[in-house]
Amino acid sequence: VPRAGKWVKQRAAAVVKWRAAALALALPVVKLAEKRGLPVVGTEESQDDLEAFKAGTPSTQIFRDMAMRLRCTYAVGPQMVTYLREQLGISNAKFVPNGVLPPTPESLEKPRPEALAGKKLVLCVSGYYRRKGLELLVEAFGRLRERHADAKLVMIGGHGPLPELIDQLGLKEHVHLYGAVSHEEVRQWMVWADLFALPSWQEAFGLVYGEAMLAGCATLMTSDCGVARVVLANRDKLTGQAGGETDLRGEG
Numbered sequence: 001v002p003r004a005g006k007w008v009k010q011r012a013a014a015v016v017k018w019r020a021a022a023l024a025l026a027l028p029v030v031k032l033a034e035k036r037g038l039p040v041v042g043t044e045e046s047q048d049d050l051e052a053f054k055a056g057t058p059s060t061q062i063f064r065d066m067a068m069r070l071r072c073t074y075a076v077g078p079q080m081v082t083y084l085r086e087q088l089g090i091s092n093a094k095f096v097p098n099g100v101l102p103p104t105p106e107s108l109e110k111p112r113p114e115a116l117a118g119k120k121l122v123l124c125v126s127g128y129y130r131r132k133g134l135e136l137l138v139e140a141f142g143r144l145r146e147r148h149a150d151a152k153l154v155m156i157g158g159h160g161p162l163p164e165l166i167d168q169l170g171l172k173e174h175v176h177l178y179g180a181v182s183h184e185e186v187r188q189w190m191v192w193a194d195l196f197a198l199p200s201w202q203e204a205f206g207l208v209y210g211e212a213m214l215a216g217c218a219t220l221m222t223s224d225c226g227v228a229r230v231v232l233a234n235r236d237k238l239t240g241q242a243g244g245e246t247d248l249r250g251e252g
Helices: 002-009 020-035 058-067 078-087 105-109 134-147 162-168 183-192 207-214 226-230 245-250
Strands: 016-019 040-044 072-075 093-095 120-126 151-157 175-178 195-197 218-222 237-240
Touching: 020 040, 072 078, 078 093, 078 226, 105 183, 120 134, 120 183, 120 207, 134 151, 134 162, 151 183, 162 175, 183 207, 195 207, 207 218, 207 226, 218 226
Parallel strands: 016 040, 040 072, 072 093, 120 151, 120 195, 151 175, 195 218, 218 237
Antiparallel strands: none
């Protein structure tokens, strides 16, 4: 807050942007910006943090009062805008989707690793959280292999208890686990993959889905994530109901 206030005082900013869920901390900066005639906007990318505000509570009233002082409150998911407007009464909420970069020409020309040549490659990139549905994905992959013996699953990010599940299902030779890798490596894997699959629910937007689709990768997502609501055609995506274990396993 002090640093932001300093920038405003020095007129080093043309607009003041503040994370919406932390607006209560921004009141001194907002007041100073208003005094100097600078527009102030709020942005929010976390659906979980946003839904922590419940209608009628004191903290929500403070949040609403602050948000309504802003020029606009931006959210990255259309469902978040609906929540802001209908549940919290914040009428200046607007939807601005995340943007993604296309794959580089070099990544499009780079061949797969020899061990994966000719295989059906399923890719997942995610941290480990319950709502990401990673156990569900591993179980569904086991069923997929009953029809496609040459299928491989590459999982990048957090794994939690997944190694034990993979071992129990006899998939150790067919599921490749990687920890944190560079963004360039993730985008390369998306070019190589035949299918990107992440059955996450309550996803504010889902930047990773957009990156996969832009890389030309067929993409499986649940119907309640933000990006699924803005994709106009089903040509390059598959959707299942959020948390829909039966639906996902049936799409093997």
